[in-house]
Amino acid sequence: MKQRTKPSVPSKGRRPASRAARAKVSKVVSPTNAGNGPNRAERAAERRAAIVEAAMQEFVARGFAATRLDDIAKRAGVAKGTIYLHFKDKESMFEELIRTALVPLIDRMASPAPLNGSVREAVEGFAQMFIREVASTPRGDIVRLIMAEGPRFPEIADFYFREVVSRGVAGMRALIELGITRGEIHNKELARYPQIMVAPALIAVIWQSLFSRHSPLDAIEMFRVHLDLIFGERRTT
Amino acid sequence: MKQRTKPSVPSKGRRPASRAARAKVSKVVSPTNAGNGPNRAERAAERRAAIVEAAMQEFVARGFAATRLDDIAKRAGVAKGTIYLHFKDKESMFEELIRTALVPLIDRMASPAPLNGSVREAVEGFAQMFIREVASTPRGDIVRLIMAEGPRFPEIADFYFREVVSRGVAGMRALIELGITRGEIHNKELARYPQIMVAPALIAVIWQSLFSRHSPLDAIEMFRVHLDLIFGERRTT
Amino acid sequence: MKQRTKPSVPSKGRRPASRAARAKVSKVVSPTNAGNGPNRAERAAERRAAIVEAAMQEFVARGFAATRLDDIAKRAGVAKGTIYLHFKDKESMFEELIRTALVPLIDRMASPAPLNGSVREAVEGFAQMFIREVASTPRGDIVRLIMAEGPRFPEIADFYFREVVSRGVAGMRALIELGITRGEIHNKELARYPQIMVAPALIAVIWQSLFSRHSPLDAIEMFRVHLDLIFGERRTT
Amino acid sequence: MKQRTKPSVPSKGRRPASRAARAKVSKVVSPTNAGNGPNRAERAAERRAAIVEAAMQEFVARGFAATRLDDIAKRAGVAKGTIYLHFKDKESMFEELIRTALVPLIDRMASPAPLNGSVREAVEGFAQMFIREVASTPRGDIVRLIMAEGPRFPEIADFYFREVVSRGVAGMRALIELGITRGEIHNKELARYPQIMVAPALIAVIWQSLFSRHSPLDAIEMFRVHLDLIFGERRTT
DNA sequence: TATGAATGAGGTTTCATTCAT
DNA sequence: TATGAATGAAACCTCATTCAT
Numbered sequence: 007m008k009q010r011t012k013p014s015v016p017s018k019g020r021r022p023a024s025r026a027a028r029a030k031v032s033k034v035v036s037p038t039n040a041g042n043g044p045n046r047a048e049r050a051a052e053r054r055a056a057i058v059e060a061a062m063q064e065f066v067a068r069g070f071a072a073t074r075l076d077d078i079a080k081r082a083g084v085a086k087g088t089i090y091l092h093f094k095d096k097e098s099m100f101e102e103l104i105r106t107a108l109v110p111l112i113d114r115m116a117s118p119a120p121l122n123g124s125v126r127e128a129v130e131g132f133a134q135m136f137i138r139e140v141a142s143t144p145r146g147d148i149v150r151l152i153m154a155e156g157p158r159f160p161e162i163a164d165f166y167f168r169e170v171v172s173r174g175v176a177g178m179r180a181l182i183e184l185g186i187t188r189g190e191i192h193n194k195e196l197a198r199y200p201q202i203m204v205a206p207a208l209i210a211v212i213w214q215s216l217f218s219r220h221s222p223l224d225a226i227e228m229f230r231v232h233l234d235l236i237f238g239e240r241r242t243t
Numbered sequence: 244m245k246q247r248t249k250p251s252v253p254s255k256g257r258r259p260a261s262r263a264a265r266a267k268v269s270k271v272v273s274p275t276n277a278g279n280g281p282n283r284a285e286r287a288a289e290r291r292a293a294i295v296e297a298a299m300q301e302f303v304a305r306g307f308a309a310t311r312l313d314d315i316a317k318r319a320g321v322a323k324g325t326i327y328l329h330f331k332d333k334e335s336m337f338e339e340l341i342r343t344a345l346v347p348l349i350d351r352m353a354s355p356a357p358l359n360g361s362v363r364e365a366v367e368g369f370a371q372m373f374i375r376e377v378a379s380t381p382r383g384d385i386v387r388l389i390m391a392e393g394p395r396f397p398e399i400a401d402f403y404f405r406e407v408v409s410r411g412v413a414g415m416r417a418l419i420e421l422g423i424t425r426g427e428i429h430n431k432e433l434a435r436y437p438q439i440m441v442a443p444a445l446i447a448v449i450w451q452s453l454f455s456r457h458s459p460l461d462a463i464e465m466f467r468v469h470l471d472l473i474f475g476e477r478r479t480t
Numbered sequence: 481m482k483q484r485t486k487p488s489v490p491s492k493g494r495r496p497a498s499r500a501a502r503a504k505v506s507k508v509v510s511p512t513n514a515g516n517g518p519n520r521a522e523r524a525a526e527r528r529a530a531i532v533e534a535a536m537q538e539f540v541a542r543g544f545a546a547t548r549l550d551d552i553a554k555r556a557g558v559a560k561g562t563i564y565l566h567f568k569d570k571e572s573m574f575e576e577l578i579r580t581a582l583v584p585l586i587d588r589m590a591s592p593a594p595l596n597g598s599v600r601e602a603v604e605g606f607a608q609m610f611i612r613e614v615a616s617t618p619r620g621d622i623v624r625l626i627m628a629e630g631p632r633f634p635e636i637a638d639f640y641f642r643e644v645v646s647r648g649v650a651g652m653r654a655l656i657e658l659g660i661t662r663g664e665i666h667n668k669e670l671a672r673y674p675q676i677m678v679a680p681a682l683i684a685v686i687w688q689s690l691f692s693r694h695s696p697l698d699a700i701e702m703f704r705v706h707l708d709l710i711f712g713e714r715r716t717t
Numbered sequence: 718m719k720q721r722t723k724p725s726v727p728s729k730g731r732r733p734a735s736r737a738a739r740a741k742v743s744k745v746v747s748p749t750n751a752g753n754g755p756n757r758a759e760r761a762a763e764r765r766a767a768i769v770e771a772a773m774q775e776f777v778a779r780g781f782a783a784t785r786l787d788d789i790a791k792r793a794g795v796a797k798g799t800i801y802l803h804f805k806d807k808e809s810m811f812e813e814l815i816r817t818a819l820v821p822l823i824d825r826m827a828s829p830a831p832l833n834g835s836v837r838e839a840v841e842g843f844a845q846m847f848i849r850e851v852a853s854t855p856r857g858d859i860v861r862l863i864m865a866e867g868p869r870f871p872e873i874a875d876f877y878f879r880e881v882v883s884r885g886v887a888g889m890r891a892l893i894e895l896g897i898t899r900g901e902i903h904n905k906e907l908a909r910y911p912q913i914m915v916a917p918a919l920i921a922v923i924w925q926s927l928f929s930r931h932s933p934l935d936a937i938e939m940f941r942v943h944l945d946l947i948f949g950e951r952r953t954t
Numbered sequence: 955t956a957t958g959a960a961t962g963a964g965g966t967t968t969c970a971t972t973c974a975t
Numbered sequence: 976t977a978t979g980a981a982t983g984a985a986a987c988c989t990c991a992t993t994c995a996t
Contacts, residue, residue, distance in 0.1 A: 046955080049955095050955080053955095053956090067394070067395075068308075068395060069306060069307075069308060069391065069392070069395065070306075070308075070309070071305075071306060071307075071308035071309035072307075072308035072395065074989085074990065074991085075990075075991065075992085076990070076991090079958095084956080084957090085956060085957040085958055086957085086958065086990095086991090086992090087956065087957055087958065087992090087993080087994085088955085088956055088957070088958095090991095090992075090993080091955070091956075095991075095992075096991065096992090150390065150391075152453075153387065153390055153391065153449055153452075153453065154306065154387075154390065154391030154392070155306070155391070156452065156453045157304065157387075157452055157453070158304075158305060158306065158309065163453045163454070164457070166453075167453070167454050167457050167458075171454060172457070172458070192476075193468065193471055193472060193476060195468040195471065196468060196472070198464075198465075198468065199443075199464075199465040199468050199469075201443065201446050201450070201460070201465065202442075202443055202446075202465060202468060202469050202472070205439075205442035205443050205445070205446045205469075206436075206438065206439055206442050208442070208445075208446060208449070209438050209439075209442045209445060209446075212390055212445070213438070215390075215393065215394055216389075216390065216393045216394070216400045216403075216404070217400070217404050217408060220401070220404050220409070221404075221409070223438070227435075227436075228435075228436040228438065228439060231430065231432040231433060231435065231436050231439060232436075232439050232442075234430055234432065235430055235433070235439070235472045235473055236472055239429075239430060282975090283974085283975065283979090283980080286980090287980070290980090290981090311964090311965070311966090312965080312966065312967085313964095313965080313966090321981080321982090322981065322982045322983055323966090323967085323982085323983070324967085324968080324969080324981070324982060324983065325980080325981055325982075327966095327967070327968080328979095328980065328981075332966080332967075333966070333967090519996090520958090520959080520995085520996065523959090524959070527959090527960090541868065541869075542782075542869060543780060543781075543782060543865065543866070543869065544780075544783075545779075545780060545781075545782035545783035546781070546782035546869065548985090548986070548987090549986080549987065549988085550985095550986080550987090558960080558961090559960065559961045559962055560961085560962070560987090560988085561960070561961060561962065561988085561989080561990080562959080562960055562961075563988095564988070564989080565958095565959065565960075569987080569988075570987070570988090624864065624865075626927075627861065627864055627865065627923055627926075627927065628780065628861075628864060628865030628866070629780070629865070630926065630927045631778070631861075631926055631927070632778075632779060632780065632783065637927045637928070638931070640927075641927070641928050641931050641932075645928060646931075646932070666950075667942065667945055667946055667950060669942040669945065670942060670946070672938075672939075672942065673917075673938075673939040673942050673943075675917065675920050675924070675934070675939065676916075676917055676920075676939060676942060676943050676946070679913075679916035679917050679919070679920045679943075680910075680912065680913055680916050682916070682919075682920060682923070683912050683913075683916045683919060683920075686864055686919070687912070689864075689867065689868060690863075690864065690867045690868070690874045690877075690878070691874070691878050691882060694875070694878050694883070695878075695883070697912070701909075701910075702909075702910040702912065702913060705904065705906040705907060705909065705910050705913060706910075706913050706916075708904055708906065709904060709907070709913070709946045709947055710946055713903075713904060757976080760976095761976075764976095764977090785968085785969065785970085786969075786970060786971085787969070787970090790979095795977080795978090796977060796978040796979055797970090797971090797978085797979065798971090798972080798973085798977065798978055798979065799976085799977055799978070799979095801970095801971075801972080802976070802977075806970075806971075807970065807971090
């Protein structure tokens with residue numbers, strides 16, 4: 007059996023109209039950019055976005071080495087050469103992609119933890135966000151992709167550690183210490199291993215990718231049980 | 244920069260001596276095979292083992308697609324064609340390798356959990372074994388490899404789920420239920436998510452591969468803290 | 481002695497000038513494509529034609545299995561990869577080539593037999609055409625190629641039978657029946673075996689390929705003698 | 718579609734017993750060669766014959782280049798290396814094979830034409846023999862094989878011309894001249910092109926290989942009609 | 955700026971041949 | 976003499992990258 011299959015979801019209708027068609031449109035509209043038709047810069051940005059999106063999907067589906075620029079181009083609806091107007095080569099495209107994709111995650115980490123209520127509520131809110139917006143979405147695949155390609159792209163692993171993991175660990179540790187101070191958390195050792203706090207969330211990411219079709223997993227509920235272990239059991243409402 | 248680097252540890256001196264050299268040795272020894280010089284079948288088995296070992300290392304280091312048979316051959320000290328005497332093609336070699344590599348793990352899972360003492364001791368023993376013999380060794384990389392390539396090799400993911408994950412989950416659930424019965428574990432919900440129990444061990448596997456050089460992690464101690472959350476804190480001795 | 485010899489007539493100076501050179505030429509000429517310098521599409525067509533021509537020569541000279549795509553590329557003056565822009569693989573290239581090469585033959589067969597004069601004249605005219613334009617030219621080699629590779633490419637043999645042989649046999653039978661009706665042909669059984677009528681022409685094809693350097697054969701004169709047997713002897717002029 | 722199929726009729730049961738088995742047998746029997754068990758030389762000859770037979774079948778089915786020594790060995794029930802004890806290499810094996818296979822044909826040609834009855838009877842007898850023993854049998858494939866590979870093996874073509882074709886042509890010419898002398902044949906020109914006499918027989922060979930499954934051909938009857946053209950029509954009995 | 959035909963290095967796989975047993 | 980595991984050159988094919996248009 008040959009590994010390589012179809013370009014996982016062809017550019018089904020997403021091909022943003024033929025070049026001729028687009029050209030004609032913009033020719034009419036753009037001289038003064040009257041009708042708010044996208045001007046050159048905007049169109050370039052759109053194209054770039056399409057490439058990024060397509061590349062992300064292909065890389066996630068196949069991994070770095072097995073992804074063909076040809077498929078990315080097809081999926082993005084651009085010519086292969088166009089990719090090289092936006093990225094130096096396959097490798098830097100990959101690295102830049104991952105960086106870009108991590109930005110939202112980083113932003114979340116950096117946001118100064120609202121903390122209106124209890125620590126448990128803060129952690130639970132964060133975990134729910136993570137599970138809903140990462141574990142169950144293509145973004146979760148990026149985390150998996152980093153786990154997969156990390157050893158071959160040390161710079162990516164480094165970047166990921168620096169920007170996401172170490173911050174996340176630090177932030178989580180701060181929360182845990184607050185929880186200990188407030189008496190919500192009783193085990194003081196937990197602050198030494200904040201990884202424990204998020205472990206089930208990561209398990210969920212992996213599980214979704216590999217095993218969800220064999221046995222679905224309610225990640226949010228699992229996480230609640232996990233929190234019960236840490237914060238003590240909830241009163242059943 | 245090209246991804247592809249050196250064949251990660253060339254066959255440096257490991258080339259099991261030239262054929263001529265080997266021949267000479269066995270000629271002296273073999274007429275009655277007295278000196279237990281490896282006979283043909285044994286030598287074939289050795290060769291196969293060398294290929295398996297080399298392939299495993301290369302696959303782990305580079306992933307499936309980026310691994311070259313040429314490098315495997317060099318590392319194993321055999322000619323490229325020799326690989327095809329043992330494996331149909333690259334893909335089935337990969338699949339067979341993973342299967343084989345999982346056997347020890349499977350055997351461990353199947354061993355009927357001694358359980359002389361407490362449930363906590365059983366779980367802790369298991370986790371220590373896993374961390375020592377898997378997470379901190381090349382075998383851990385296999386787990387990571389499966390996470391990486393699983394989506395592209397559904398049969399491998401299936402096999403892994405069937406032979407390792409589902410058994411592991413079932414075994415862990417049984418232990419948890421026993422713990423609940425015995426009063427060691429108080430949170431009855433835990434039995435619904437045995438994944439929680441092993442989550443930190445998996446985190447350790449990933450951490451070792453990706454981040455240990457940035458920040459080492461004492462997986463065993465982390466796991467103890469995790470168990471404290473579940474079983475209640477140990478008395479500090 | 482190794483079978484494989486030189487690429488049977490290397491790309492002897494035929495390499496259609498370096499890409500740079502060609503570029504320069506067209507740059508001067510093409511802005512409005514004034515000088516009818518070949519545009520992109522035309523150049524692609526030329527390239528394809530070169531590949532087809534080269535492939536035909538190599539296949540005819542060596543047979544399917546012994547032909548190397550490398551040699552075809554060299555002879556056509558293109559890179560190896562270029563072949564794959566025009567053909568899926570070696571096998572479909574071969575099949576498509578044969579089909580294409582047979583078209584002229586098919587057209588000849590389909591032409592509605594002029595028949596201004598006697599049946600003998602019609603047959604003789606056809607045979608002369610065949611011998612001159614097929615037997616003594618590279619096209620004859622295609623017929624031989626089909627005889628050689630037919631059993632291994634049943635679809636080609638089928639196609640050849642359907643498009644050439646069965647039509648040819650049918651047309652010849654019609655002519656024979658007309659000859660019988662008109663009293664030109666006396667042996668009525670001949671209509672059952674129209675193959676007899678063309679047999680010497682095919683013999684000529686084979687003879688040219690294999691034996692003409694040992695003993696040349698005047699195929700046209702041979703065919704005349706053959707016709708004498710069928711239509712009765714000519715008066716010696 | 719891949720060309721290469723199974724080894725066209727595996728050695729199904731024909732594998733002449735395992736080596737161990739044979740060894741045991743001959744060990745018992747041969748010391749004095751008492752039981753007429755095949756001695757070493759005979760066994761070698763048998764082996765060689767098996768190789769020749771197997772090689773012939775494979776070459777005929779696939780052509781020279783596409784035939785694998787591995788398949789020949791399997792079919793002959795010997796190890797691949799054994800082939801090299803009997804033949805220098807693939808090429809000389811092929812050439813020698815063809816030579817050997819042509820010997821019976823040569824012998825027939827050389828046999829001094831009985832000629833008890835009419836010339837027509839002689840020719841018809843010869844043709845019947847040829848059609849029955851060559852055209853309709855694997856031997857016919859050898860003729861086709863020569864047509865296929867001849868241009869790539871000039872020595873084979875030369876040999877074939879020298880030993881078979883030129884003799885056949887000469888013999889046929891003699892017969893024709895006798896026929897003319899005796900008044901059986903009226904067209905004196907026929908002696909210049911004896912190829913005409915045998916053309917339908919060759920057509921039959923080709924037809925059997927390529928088209929018989931589309932449209933069977935009664936070669937013998939066709940040849941009779943052909944002879945009628947030359948010798949005059951038979952009285953219908 | 956965008957295209958996509960063309961390139962050719964490099965990958966997987968095959969197989970004639972060798973040679974220790 | 977016979978074996979068949981091992982070899983490695985060479986075949987087919989892919990695909991990242993370039994560049995004339």
